[in-house]
Amino acid sequence: MGAVSLSGNVGRAFRHAMRGCQQLGTVNERGATMTTPADAARRLNEVITRLTGPGGRFEIGPEEVLGATLPVMRNRGRTLGDLVAASRAWKDRDYLVTADRRISYEQHLDAVAALATALRDEYGVGRGDRVAVLAANCPEWVIAFWATQCLGAVGVGLNSWWMPPEIEYGLGHCRPTVLIVDAERAALLADIDTAGIPVLTVEEDLPRLIAAHSGAELPRADIDEDDPAVILYTSGTSGRPKGALHSQRNLLAVVDYHRFSDALAAGFAGRTYTDTEPSPLRYLLTSPLFHIASLHNLVVPRLATGSTVVMYQGAFAADPVLRLIERERVTNWGAVPTMASRLLEHDDIDNYDLSSLTAFALASAPSSIALKDRLRRRFPFARDALVDSYGLTECSTAIAVATTADLEQYPGTLGRPILTVSVEIRDPFGERVPDGTEGEVCVRSPFVMLGYWEDEVSTAASITADRWLRTGDFGVLEDGRLRLTGRRSDLILRGGENVYPTEIEQCLDEHPGVAECAVVGVPHHDLGQEVAAIVVARPGAVVDADQLHEYAATRLSYFKVPTRWRIITEPLPRNATGKVVRRGLTA
Template sequence: MTNAVDLQALAAQIAGKLTGPGGPFEITVESVLGAPIPVFRERRRNLLEILDASKELGDRDYLVAGENRYTFARHHEAAGALAAALAQRYGIGKGDRVGILAANGPEWVLTFWAAQRLGAIPVGYNAWWAPREISYGLEHTQPVVVVADAKRAEALAETGTRIPVLTMDHDLPTLVAEYTGEYPETALSEEDPACILYTSGTTGRPKGVVHSHRNMVAVSDYHRFTDAFAAGFRGLPWDGSPTDRRFLISSPLFHIASLHNLVIPRIVTGDAVIFPSGGFEADKILRLIESERITNWGAVPTMASRLLDEDLSRYDLSSLAAFSLNAAPSSPALQQRLRERLPVAQVALTTSYGCTESGTAATVATPMELLANPETVGRAIVGVSIEVRDPEGKVVPDGTEGEICVRSPYVMLGYWNDEAATKAAIDENRWLRTGDFGFLREGRLQMAGRRSDLILRGGENVYPTEIENALDEHPAVQESAVIGVPHEDLGQEVAAIVVVTDPESLTADELRDHVAQRLAYFKVPARWLITSDALPRNATGKVLRRELSLGE
């Protein structure tokens, strides 16, 4: 305990030096959209400033996809040329939307940055959407053009849209070659919209989350701060010079984990982003870590779990220095299995909590915190304030469950063309109501679940995450999901869908006893489905609960 306290005190001391008066990340409070928000005093004011500064990084790798490699200098030139083409060929200017509908790849990123040169707003459409969903997105944000890969260009054709579609494999290289040497510029303010990403849509229609230049520059500065903090913790100097880190990108670019928190910060820190080819395959990813000497990887829990199906001793994973679990909750049992099998997880496993609306992680749990309390998602990151509130909006005492509310310079402007939804999500003091439930204890946040996932059983509140964590401790369980199903007397009762390799090898009674030994009686599922079929998930790894049923 003494060591933990000492380390916490050391962390506070280092953070204080960095963010205090005269520090490289000095924090001051400014009025942001009418609310007092802590911001970094020294900061760039828009993404275009960040893009132009990246030219100085020259021949260092920025985007790597096999033989398709963009150095920072090549990327800067190509983004300028594409911006000129979009402006001169399609009349795109400040405030216009540029749709991006594609799987991950360097050209996705190139399109994003080209839009920033024009003050246009790139819209990251979900690459998994069906034509009907694509039509909704096009109607909702009305892009002037859509940049797409070959597969999604076909899906766009099925919608019957008349919006011009530029293909990544043919149109973009042609336009870049034609307009090379041009670098249009646009005057931008911090509160101008910088991009639109859609919410996961696990319930209802997805909403378009608008992030400002302030939001996205602040996220990049947060990543610079973490680099400086880590150096200080190791007793090393930090001057912001580029390192030789290589980040594996395995979550979609239409999600904040990959766009806001990976691709954009790397253009500031001078690190490389490595793209796998095709869909996720554990063997292919592990070989890529070997060949590209990957140093950093943020994986969704499902991907991390699949790694454990491989013989990890067959791969050279010695380059991997940082490993995090992102985008969806991870069970303590999975964390422990990773520590036992994946060397980096023993010393560098972290997890976090955030949502599309929050712009980046609101909290991060350090390896030590996670080891001591596997269910925590950590403490608020620099610049973030967190409150847990009751249904009337009052802050609840430490240890009491309520709705998690977040305020920071990273929080979205609002929802695109949806004033009512924006007002419901963000109050007059710029506090974001996340819709997630949890509690704070001594500054650490622990999740309970989402309001929409809550099961009301006979007057008792039951959160699926707690039961799923208990189920995942069973050695035969690969993954699980808990839902509420209608019940005549109780209103709802608890049901569990459990994925195992061989459904004949496990009975509902065994699982019922397993949960009953760990949780209160009313949390023990009354109905069961044991299956070998994987749970339905969205592109960011979250379970699509609306698609779950017991198949009865």
């Protein structure tokens, strides 16, 4: 990708600069002199060309990646372990902060070296082995992840909201060499056969191992950039979670994207960027670490930039979150729309000093135009710095990002594709359609996963031979801007969590009183959508909503359990192929 291509994407580059940094008007106040949008566009293009052109710090050029030619950054790292070793440069700066703990970069590095040594020497963890973490957000989760990477092993983020049957499936699927759990999740293992899998607890075993190996040298592994690094689980339309397998390259590309964003913001404001100086930004982490929003796009890149990760723990509640923002002078927050909605309902928000917030993003789930308007009217930080984005677990980071200016000028847009990402809208035959025509969103970039862990069929169905990912989402490109017209066919998005009906239907189908059922999403003022079930009772069976809710709650994560029920006796509507017709079903 050369200067000519980039010059046609000034708006895209602007999004890179402002994502997680400053909106155009704020940058102007910091010293960038321009009088018109055209002046701003020219200046921005000059900075992009300098950064990404020949000899630039973020020079982009074509290279072969897994059999396809992709635009990649030439000056890139090759292993995540290198990031850990380099983080010693940040010394006593805060890396991880919680309500009651503060861990510096140096302390973190020492803990990672000790735990990695313990995993290697006491448990035989090495290149390609899986180390699974089943725990709520905590610093040990992060330490375990980085220790795994230093050994060339694969970190597996298991969903901490899973119930025992789901946990059992996940363990059988990824076959970890070691399982790390917190006390709450350890209790759920009582009825699961974990024979042959060493189980280490966050509260006792990890501190013991770190203390026992204190002062150990940081292990380093000989691995390739296309070796696997992470497995994160995403629900599948087959009803079973699928493990999105991300490579070293995928995560390091995310790191470089964030570094480029910082460099572009600095250059646009007339400042000199250097990645040898730590970033003063402080990021609030409120989503689970088994999500790309928190792991790939927060914990990982911030280790490289010397920023601080302020980690919120526990179920989301406005007051403790606001106290953390105020106390830690948080500058950047990417929130699930449900969290943002709850802030709007909070009566005492004016009692908190939120003036440090200069970047506020909505992520992980769609948000309405009305919600964005309410946020802008209510909060100065949203008025000046609100951005929206579109991404998938399979893509490691955002596919497209919309700035404040985009959202104001083009309500409903998700912006343009980010750096090195190509997006096409295709018809059912895989052919590209003209701008303005609806079709399936297809994506190709260095961020796209290797595939689904040990699932060749699903991988082949999702990723073409030339590395295009079929997202299953439908949208339209208009003047290069992406707008979604429909989510994956049956997906329910409840408070930022993906819920696929098939898994719930299969669970309910096992109830002796259920003949058949259909699960759909219905609008919810707070969560975006809630899960509803239409159940056909067997002749003569007596079933009610309370009974079915209790049955599902022991087998499914709480966010998958239907909260609305309709019990009927007539068969569900089906199409000519025998599939249930969901459209029009309500509970």
